[in-house]
Amino acid sequence: MKNILVIMAHPKFEHSRIMKGMVDEIQDMPNVTIRDLYELYPDFNVQVQEEQELLLLADVLVWLHPVYWYSSPPLLKQWIDLVLEFNWAYGPRGTYLKGKTAFSAISTGGNDAAYSANGKRGHGLTQFLLPFKQTATLCGMNYLPPFHIGGSHELAAQKLKQETGLFKSLLEFLTQNRDFSGLHQFPKLNQ
Amino acid sequence: MENGFLFQAMIYLSAAIVCVPIAKKLGMGSVLGYLLAGMLIGPFVLGFIGEEGEDILHFAEFGVVMMLFLIGLELEPAKLWSMRKMISRVGLSQVLLTTFLFFVVLLALGQDWRQALAISCSLALSSTAIVLQSLGEKNQLNSTAGQNSFAVLLMQDIVVIPILALLPLLAASGAMVSEEALHSPISQFSALVQTLFVFGAVIFIIIAGKYLLVPLLRLIAKTRLRELFVGSALLIIVGIAFLMEFVGLSPALGAFLGGVVLANSEFKHELESDLEPFKGLLLGLFFIAVGASINFGLIRENFLLLVAATLSVLLLKSILLFGIGKYNKMGTDQNLTFSLGLSQVGEFAFVTFSFATQLSIIPPSTTEFLMAITALSMACTPILLLIREKWILPRIGTREKASREQDYMHEKNKVILAGFSHYGSTVGRFLRANGIQATILDFDSDRVDLLRKMGFEVYYGDVTRLDLLEMAGAKDASIFISAIEDPETNLRLVRLLKKHFPHLELMMRAQNRADAYEMIELDVAHIYRQHLESAVRMGRDVLIKLGFRAFTVHRLAQNFINYDEDSLKELVKVKDDKNAYISTIRRTISMQEDLLKSELHRRFSLNDHAWDASSIKEGLKENKE
Structure with missing residues (x-):
């Protein structure tokens, strides 16, 4: 079994629907650890050592967050700034994350169609998430395409349940398989 | 007989x-x-x-x-x-x-x-x-x-x-009644x-x-x-x-x-x-x-x-x-x-x-x-x-x-707040500002009177009496806050509550480290030393006045508080071996000595690499050599 570390950032989790649905689905899974950043570090004082220890134990890192202004909420950026230290996560002696897998699991207000080259936003999601991809790459991690739930403001409850269920089965797949060639069969992880 | x-x-x-x-x-x-x-x-x-x-x-x-x-x-x-x-x-x-x-x-x-x-x-x-x-x-x-x-x-x-x-x-009609027997x-x-x-x-x-x-x-x-x-x-x-x-x-x-x-x-x-x-x-x-x-x-x-x-x-x-x-x-x-x-x-x-x-x-x-x-x-x-x-x-x-x-039960408050001095009233005001009405107990009847006029629900009584605690709904409450100043009262209160209402989450005010130690020994998880945060804030402002950047000092202050609370839990383990029989004042002094010594060897600012390019520069130099 592989260990999955979910770094979740939502500044108003109590009002969230998508994030809550996703967390509800996965929180009782064995081998999945969820870090609720805004609950752990309301003062942005991220505890570097603690976070690094958890990262060491993980095989797969998930950045789980809603997309605000085409990026993550600030505390996730703070986490990245503080935890991914020079000579620990990257740099000549920074080898601790090498070979691990990372990906973003996100929700957006715009629907899937909006995030395409011809859509309203004018670029695909992977383009918007380039900084995250490059962060993972610099740390020697394998960055997977994002898991995306779009149209968060208009999503019906039933559809939401279906999509969060997909997220759960994706994580199940990731804990159980060494090689991710079967990933393409997941409709949401395909961009 | x-x-x-x-x-x-x-x-x-x-x-x-x-x-x-x-x-x-x-x-x-x-x-x-x-x-x-x-x-x-x-x-x-x-x-x-x-x-x-x-x-x-x-x-x-x-x-x-x-x-x-x-x-x-x-x-x-x-x-x-x-x-x-x-x-x-x-x-x-x-x-x-x-x-x-x-x-x-x-x-x-x-x-x-x-x-x-x-x-x-x-x-x-x-x-x-x-x-x-x-x-x-x-x-x-x-x-x-x-x-x-x-x-x-x-x-x-x-x-x-x-x-x-x-x-x-x-x-x-004939029967006459003896008046005083039946009526007022x-x-x-x-x-x-x-x-x-x-x-x-x-x-x-x-x-x-x-x-x-x-x-x-x-x-x-x-x-x-x-x-x-x-x-x-x-x-x-x-x-x-x-x-x-x-x-x-x-x-x-x-x-x-x-x-x-x-x-x-x-x-x-x-x-x-x-x-x-x-x-x-x-x-x-x-x-x-x-x-x-x-x-x-x-x-x-x-x-x-x-x-x-x-x-x-x-x-x-x-x-x-x-x-x-x-x-x-x-x-x-x-x-x-x-x-x-x-x-x-x-x-x-x-x-x-x-x-x-x-x-x-x-x-x-x-x-x-x-x-x-x-x-x-x-x-x-x-x-x-x-x-x-x-x-x-x-x-x-x-x-x-x-x-x-x-449905028919009295609506019991989930939080009981004991002591409504400046400290307690600050806690109470903050809770009330966010829609939480605590049941408040206080021993000073003048203050009770004043606060009631201000619209608070405050009750008068000695909080270390079991019957009063019961009446205040300790059985149904989930959190008990003590904002009482006197350490002796607090310790008595902790023992009483732990014995009779073990389900309550205790949040205790402490005067200083010595108090906090005694509460840790009684297994109290949430202890709030009354001067810690305001003193650190003051020190933080001094550093800012001396030219430090505010955000850096802010982070240093946070780390200092964390360090201080951690060291409290560490020092409590060794406290009794050394200090069992010396007076409280001497104990406080020796405690401060321990703290100062350990801090001499610890440079807080060096522990923080965040947004600091100097370590990267050094690392890159090292790599070239």
Whole structure:
């Protein structure tokens, strides 16, 4: 079994629907650890050592967050700034994350169609998430395409349940398989 | 036989101490235990007490008065007002229908209509003492059955007034009444003046409660003499009872009213905890007296007749009550508690029966018989409730879910805040600003007064008293905050709470490290040293004034607090080996020495690489070499 570390950032989790649905689905899974950043570090004082220890134990890192202004909420950026230290996560002696897998699991207000080259936003999601991809790459991690739930403001409850269920089965797949060639069969992880 | 006061007191107390625990152990409730104790020491079994049982009964009725005062304290005026429909509908229908039913039955049995009316009025009433005590013991007072029972009993207490007025009218024209025996000192006045007196007394209680009693209690509270406070609480009740008897109202009703008036005052909890033991003892005495007054001689002679009569009274009353309960949509479970609970004839019947005898409405032999029925029916109630609980309920299986009863529970605050000094009030204000109303306990009556004017719900009392904590709802609360300054009080409080309310999450204010150590040793998880954060904030501002960048200093301050709290937990482990016998002051100094030494070797700023390119530059240089 592989260990999955979910770094979740939502500044108003109590009002969230998508994030809550996703967390509800996965929180009782064995081998999945969820870090609720805004609950752990309301003062942005991220505890570097603690976070690094958890990262060491993980095989797969998930950045789980809603997309605000085409990026993550600030505390996730703070986490990245503080935890991914020079000579620990990257740099000549920074080898601790090498070979691990990372990906973003996100929700957006715009629907899937909006995030395409011809859509309203004018670029695909992977383009918007380039900084995250490059962060993972610099740390020697394998960055997977994002898991995306779009149209968060208009999503019906039933559809939401279906999509969060997909997220759960994706994580199940990731804990159980060494090689991710079967990933393409997941409709949401395909961009 | 020795009849001195001490001997009597000894007999009563030891009978209670022997019988009540046995009854409780057998699951019968204390009422039955007291009744059994009374029967045991009464003239027909052991014969320790004889006729004086009757006098004691009158004396002990004061326990009922006290009980209603306490019930009034629990019932704020707004809540009473919301019960008005229940009182008038359920209560009045019970009194009228039961009276009518007994009246018809007695007429059918060939009684004179005057006798029938006097008897049926008395039989309709139930025993406040037995019902409320039994329900209270089973925590049923706030259930549907409890509330409805209370409504009925309250209405019965009100109805007592017209019944007492009615009886003389029923008296055969020739029979003269000895005035002072039945009526108040004001009965020589005309009906109009009497009515004025009655209303005047009620209004007096309401106004005096608000503008006289509360300031008085405040004054007494300032003396910090507990016995004086207890004394004034007793004085209030005795005074009300006297006033009510003076104008010819039921003392219990007056005491209830007084309680309701004081229910909103800050002394509510203090009064409750002070009067509770008196009430309990007097009620116990009352039940013992009832038990002792049961005339077994008479029962032996007319055994079948008496048993049949008692059972039919109980049956008729409970069937009628069950119907009323059904009509008011009570569930079977609750309805059985309601109808069986109220089925006895109340203590007030003793008064009306003897009154009616004096008026020659009822012949003395009948009275004796009726009194035996009354006492027997009272003794049956705890047994009936026991049967309901043990045999009937499991069979019908309509036990309502606990959640339904929750609706009737008092709304208990989930947070209790002890100590409302500057510290506590800051916590309380912050909670209230976010919609959390804590139950607040404080020992300073001046402050309590001020804060109440500001709209806070603050209660007055010593927080290290178990009964006060219980009354404040420690059982139902989830968090207990102590903002009390005095370390000794806090430690006592922690021990008390850990022992009696282990479910509570404790959040404690501590003066300093030494306090915090002692609390850590008592396993308190959340300790708040009062100066830590503001001192660090001050230091932070000094650094900013000296030219440090604010965000960097902010992070340094956060780390310092974390470090300080961690080191507290570390140092507590070694503290006792070294410092067990040195004085507190020296201990504090040596503690500071330890801290300063360990900090000398620790450069906080160096631990933080965030957004700091220097380490990257060094690392890259190193790599090139």
